[in-house]
Amino acid sequence: MGYLAVAGVAALALTGCSGLAPSKSDDSGTGSAIVLRVQGMPAATDKAALEQFNRLADDFEAKNPGITIEGTENRWDPLTFSAKLAGKTVEDVIQVPLTEPQGLIARKHVQPITGSLKAWNHYTEFNPQVLQPLSDSAGEVYGVPLAPFAQGLVYNRALFTKAGLDPDKPPTNWDEVRAFAKQISAKTGKAGFVHEAKGNTGGWQLTMLTYTHGGSMETEQDGKFVAGFNSAPTKTALELLKAMRWTDNSMGQNQLMDQDDVVKQFAAGQIGMFMGTPGTYRLAKMKFGLKNTADYGITALPQAGGNATLGGAEVFMVPASVSKEKAEAAAKWLLFANAEPQYDPAIAAERAQALAKDPEAAVGVPTLPMFSVEQQAKIDAAIKPHVNVELEHFQPWLDGTPKLELRPEPPVAAQKLYTILDPVVQSVLTKREADISALLAKAEADANKMLAAEQK
Amino acid sequence: MTTLLAPAPQRDTVAVQPAPASRRRASLRRELIGLVFLAPALLVFGLFSWWPILRGLLISFQRTNLVDPAVWVGLENFRAVLTDPLVGTAVGNTLLFVALGVVIGFPAPILLAALMSTIRRGGAVYRVLVYLPVVVPPVVAILLWKWFYDPGSGLFNQALGLIGLGPYPWLQSPQSAMLSLVLEATWAGMGGAALIYLAAMTGIPAELYEAAESDGAGIWRRIWHVMLPQLRPVIGLLLLLQLIGTIQVFTEPYIFTQGGPDNATLTILLLIFRYGFQDGEYGQAAALSVVLAIVLAALSAVYLRLTRSWSKT
Numbered sequence: 001m002g003y004l005a006v007a008g009v010a011a012l013a014l015t016g017c018s019g020l021a022p023s024k025s026d027d028s029g030t031g032s033a034i035v036l037r038v039q040g041m042p043a044a045t046d047k048a049a050l051e052q053f054n055r056l057a058d059d060f061e062a063k064n065p066g067i068t069i070e071g072t073e074n075r076w077d078p079l080t081f082s083a084k085l086a087g088k089t090v091e092d093v094i095q096v097p098l099t100e101p102q103g104l105i106a107r108k109h110v111q112p113i114t115g116s117l118k119a120w121n122h123y124t125e126f127n128p129q130v131l132q133p134l135s136d137s138a139g140e141v142y143g144v145p146l147a148p149f150a151q152g153l154v155y156n157r158a159l160f161t162k163a164g165l166d167p168d169k170p171p172t173n174w175d176e177v178r179a180f181a182k183q184i185s186a187k188t189g190k191a192g193f194v195h196e197a198k199g200n201t202g203g204w205q206l207t208m209l210t211y212t213h214g215g216s217m218e219t220e221q222d223g224k225f226v227a228g229f230n231s232a233p234t235k236t237a238l239e240l241l242k243a244m245r246w247t248d249n250s251m252g253q254n255q256l257m258d259q260d261d262v263v264k265q266f267a268a269g270q271i272g273m274f275m276g277t278p279g280t281y282r283l284a285k286m287k288f289g290l291k292n293t294a295d296y297g298i299t300a301l302p303q304a305g306g307n308a309t310l311g312g313a314e315v316f317m318v319p320a321s322v323s324k325e326k327a328e329a330a331a332k333w334l335l336f337a338n339a340e341p342q343y344d345p346a347i348a349a350e351r352a353q354a355l356a357k358d359p360e361a362a363v364g365v366p367t368l369p370m371f372s373v374e375q376q377a378k379i380d381a382a383i384k385p386h387v388n389v390e391l392e393h394f395q396p397w398l399d400g401t402p403k404l405e406l407r408p409e410p411p412v413a414a415q416k417l418y419t420i421l422d423p424v425v426q427s428v429l430t431k432r433e434a435d436i437s438a439l440l441a442k443a444e445a446d447a448n449k450m451l452a453a454e455q456k
Numbered sequence: 457m458t459t460l461l462a463p464a465p466q467r468d469t470v471a472v473q474p475a476p477a478s479r480r481r482a483s484l485r486r487e488l489i490g491l492v493f494l495a496p497a498l499l500v501f502g503l504f505s506w507w508p509i510l511r512g513l514l515i516s517f518q519r520t521n522l523v524d525p526a527v528w529v530g531l532e533n534f535r536a537v538l539t540d541p542l543v544g545t546a547v548g549n550t551l552l553f554v555a556l557g558v559v560i561g562f563p564a565p566i567l568l569a570a571l572m573s574t575i576r577r578g579g580a581v582y583r584v585l586v587y588l589p590v591v592v593p594p595v596v597a598i599l600l601w602k603w604f605y606d607p608g609s610g611l612f613n614q615a616l617g618l619i620g621l622g623p624y625p626w627l628q629s630p631q632s633a634m635l636s637l638v639l640e641a642t643w644a645g646m647g648g649a650a651l652i653y654l655a656a657m658t659g660i661p662a663e664l665y666e667a668a669e670s671d672g673a674g675i676w677r678r679i680w681h682v683m684l685p686q687l688r689p690v691i692g693l694l695l696l697l698q699l700i701g702t703i704q705v706f707t708e709p710y711i712f713t714q715g716g717p718d719n720a721t722l723t724i725l726l727l728i729f730r731y732g733f734q735d736g737e738y739g740q741a742a743a744l745s746v747v748l749a750i751v752l753a754a755l756s757a758v759y760l761r762l763t764r765s766w767s768k769t
Contacts, residue, residue: 078734079733082733085522085523086522103736108521108523108524109521109523109736197716198715199714252608253606253625253628254606256627256713256714256716270608415735422715422716423718423719427630427718430625430628430630430718431630431717453536
């Protein structure tokens, strides 16, 4: 039965038993109340945030008679998403990691809601950079972000001090990162700097490193995109990693980590520096129990001639299987729940005040402007009395990031590109004799084959 | 006496052998009743086992995003999959896992069972201890071993450090990652197989050992000439099940390493997973699943032929 099991499991997973599953999200809802199933509801353990979500849902329902919000704690899960999509049981609003939107758009798993969003008065004021990761090349928008950010360098202020470094003067370039990592490692025995390497995060972080070195992962040639990473910027970036790993021995022992692994280790005080967003503060504190939050520091992503960083946001999208009427309701919800609190200072203050009641919550983690810098300044001022994070430790990130160009993920099949680049990063971090030029040449050939197939 | 007894068989014959038409009706009725009882199981089996298999087969000839209507692409998915260099890597890694599993994981439960069969007192305690890893959920066991393998603070390196060895990059090195996965899988699966062997061993007649012993056979000759031949059908079955199971290895590489480092633990099922759930290439995932199913079916057929020839000898 083994072979039957293989085919059965694969096929069951792929087909999702379509035809059997109740069609919950494709009912038109014409003339009757719409039940909008939305991801992003906080867990029951996060009481303050859950209360806030419920209040938000009540307010929305009061202002939008005929629409009922049904929240779920689910998030986008590659294991179940395809089956749920095929069975039309996926929620009407999904919350996906930053690495996924372009793949979902390319596979037509999500639908554009530009028309519905444009009905909002302030739609044109959105910062185009935060909508970009949720848009296709034709300019159609497929969702609404929340808390946009730019990648930076997260560091442990306590380890900095212990290593004899000034935590108020974090590194600004990669030569300093290398020197600081070496010092942290030598003085404290902890990993000075770590780089993610598995589950496509290796390729993802190599993209950030490449941007800071002035490179691109994909370049356009005669209207088509080809691999652009087999060039000096990525090579230099990998040589830096290789030197830190094998010459300086400052990257610790564990080289196969993803974001959760890294933040968990960071929260346990085992890591000096890593590339991450301000949102990792929330992760470290609320998920991985960072005891002394004052140890958390973040600065703008160090540079080596690129003056650029990778942008992104928490992303909420509408699956392709959702009916038109529900998609319109979903757009209303996303504007109400995500956009308005980031535009209207009064709403932002009210939400911050409610959240701050829970000492476990992280209120005031800085974000990039979802609209304009001026609008963001109003929001920041309004929530200031309720902020419970050590805002001064985010200052280097707030000061340095606006000077950098905010760049998006590679435009074509970013996830598949990362799949190809993960082994390159892993080779450099696990094989002393890794030949960077040969690795990049092979990855380039694989990537070009993949990109050609994607752009047929 | 003769007259009294003679008609009896005739009456009996008439009573138990109805006329052909009524016999057929009774047989049909019995079959219908059987089918009614079987129907729920058949329905569930059909819907959840055979229908997905057929859908999988169909999808292997299609390009689909599971939303728009599927497009028939013939053998294109098979062509794409069979020309993907990663498939070669995945096949090589899977065969390495299978080979290491046979070398390390296959003899281990036999040895364990042989040892346990010699224990006179407290056998039940040992059986429970041996079987315990089997009841630990696979994900929990793997996460536990992930900590054992941790290159910094892991239990194994801490323990080895006490005797001046290591630290070893268990999962961090392309050379040792697969071996590390096999060690965990062996630990996790050994208990079940050991109990099956133990049960089979207790079924071997004691006279065979006694006869061998009186012929002067030592422990190793008794194992070689008495125990192993008697266990041959069980060994054959468990070997086949292990081969089929290890060819389908997924959980270990997915949770331990996600195929790394440098694709050293990328197995066929993990690649199918990547095609389907990471890249959205459902047709290619189904195509590789079909190829794998064909290989495993062929393996099962070989086993059936072999066991048939064994039973004849």
